[in-house]
Structures are given as structure tokens and as C-alpha cells.
Amino acid sequence: MYAVTAEVEAAWRALLEHVAADATVALTYVPYPAPQPLEELWKREDLGAVFMCGFPIALELARVIPLAAPIPRAPWAHGRALYRTDLIVREDAPYHTLEDTFGGRAGWTVAHSHSGFNAFRHHLLAYRTPARPALYGEMRANLVTARNVLDAVREGRIDVGPLDAYWHLLIARHAPELTRGIRVLASTETAPMPAFVAAAGAPSDLVRRLRTAFTGAAARPWFAPLAEPLLLEGFAEAAPASFTPLLDWDRQAKAAGYALPA
Numbered sequence: 001m002y003a004v005t006a007e008v009e010a011a012w013r014a015l016l017e018h019v020a021a022d023a024t025v026a027l028t029y030v031p032y033p034a035p036q037p038l039e040e041l042w043k044r045e046d047l048g049a050v051f052m053c054g055f056p057i058a059l060e061l062a063r064v065i066p067l068a069a070p071i072p073r074a075p076w077a078h079g080r081a082l083y084r085t086d087l088i089v090r091e092d093a094p095y096h097t098l099e100d101t102f103g104g105r106a107g108w109t110v111a112h113s114h115s116g117f118n119a120f121r122h123h124l125l126a127y128r129t130p131a132r133p134a135l136y137g138e139m140r141a142n143l144v145t146a147r148n149v150l151d152a153v154r155e156g157r158i159d160v161g162p163l164d165a166y167w168h169l170l171i172a173r174h175a176p177e178l179t180r181g182i183r184v185l186a187s188t189e190t191a192p193m194p195a196f197v198a199a200a201g202a203p204s205d206l207v208r209r210l211r212t213a214f215t216g217a218a219a220r221p222w223f224a225p226l227a228e229p230l231l232l233e234g235f236a237e238a239a240p241a242s243f244t245p246l247l248d249w250d251r252q253a254k255a256a257g258y259a260l261p262a
Contacts, residue, residue: 001051002230003033004167005175008174008230014226018226019213022220023210025048025206034145042064047064047197048199049067049197049214050196050198051195051197055113055114057240058244063199063201064198064199065202065207066197066239066243067210067237068214069194071233072165072193072232072233073232074169081242082192083190083194084165084187085123085187087163087184087187087188088153090154090156090159090181091180091183095159098123098160101159103135104159105140105157105158106136106161107149108143108261109142115165116163117162118250119249121261122188122189122252124258128258133257133258133262135262139260140158146168150171154182165187168184169231170230191245191246196210215237
């Protein structure tokens, strides 16, 4: 999810190797580049530490055990394992407010994504009225990845799109050429950060040791050199209950007859 460049993936791999060593857990790193379906990855019975968005955790799309979630090095995270969605437009677009984009073209990633779907829909819900049940003239569904959203806005195929704000930080840091000409028009409320998860059948002792290694990582001498490129403050323990508030956003939208952003 957050291996935005080869350099960043190498940093994540090194971090996981250190965490596994501190936990005395044998983990095998397996590359899983986009756009391979994350749903299939999450259902593997040998998961040891794999990123999973909080919305599919709450929806129970796969039987997993949340371990720990990153604390982004960003003012909007307030030192907690939180993130938000940036609603991006082209820098040269004439929009001053999100309302200025209504009637235009927008898009979303996948229906089980929080940042690319649930948060975007929740944010738009406040603007709907009985006289205006649909806000956009065209809504492009299933763009799948944050990179596809970014490219669609850059290339003018959509006017506005939702971008995981932590992903946005990483790509702006490590591939700034991709974010030149893009600006953030608005951002959603913060929500629980995606977490590293293990398979539901993982031994309880393994889970305990990995959690301890993740949450203690910031104090380890190996952490600072990796935290810099990964824009991390540390990790916070995660549990299924951490993500249940995301279901409230889902229920509110569906109760209002807004099952899909439109």
C-alpha cells in the first residue's frame, strides 16, 4: 500500500526485518506490487505483518488480527495513528472550494477503501440536498489505486479525486515530479490509520511479540534512519475496535441513500 517507490519499498522491507528480528519471529518478505488484488493477499493464512486498510478490517473482508498502525510524521496526525484523505485538483484548475468542482468529473478507488471511497463519500454527504442528490456530472469508479487517482487528476481525466494523505506525503517526498501541478483543495476528517495485520490463525505469542516490537520500534537505534524516508513517528497498537467508527460513516451514507459517491 505504501511502497510508493523502490526506495520506499526497500525502507519498509528493512523496517519489517528489524521488527521481525526484535520479535524473534521468522518472516519472509514477499513483494506484492499494485494492481494485484489486496483482497486475495489479506485472505492468506500465512500473513505475518501485512498492511490492511481499516475499512476492510471493520467490514471483516478477511479474518485478520490487527497488530500496530503507523504514526505519520504530519501535523494533522497529532502524534497518533491517524490519517485523512486529500481531495486533489490540478494546480491550474479554476476551483477555490470543493463546491466549485460539483457538476464536474470525480473518481474513487475501490468500495472497500476508506481513503479512496468511504472517507470521500462521507465528506461529500454533507453537501447533498434533496434537490441535489448527485454532486458530479460524472463519477469514475474502480480506479483501484491512489496512483491511478493522482494520474487521472494530473492528466485531466477527472477534476477532483481522493488521495490517502500519508501516501500523498510519501509520493511528494520521493517522486515530487508526480505531484508537481497538483494541489489539495480540501481534506476529510482524520480516521484510524491502516494497520499491519496477521492472519487470524497466527499463534497468540507471535502476535504479542510482533505488537511489542512494532510499538517499541521508535526507541530502537535502527528506527531513526528508516523513519526519516518513511515519514514515521512510530507505531501504535491496533485492535479491531479501533476501526469500528468507520462503519458509522458507511451506515450514515447508506441510510441517506448515498451508497456510492455521485
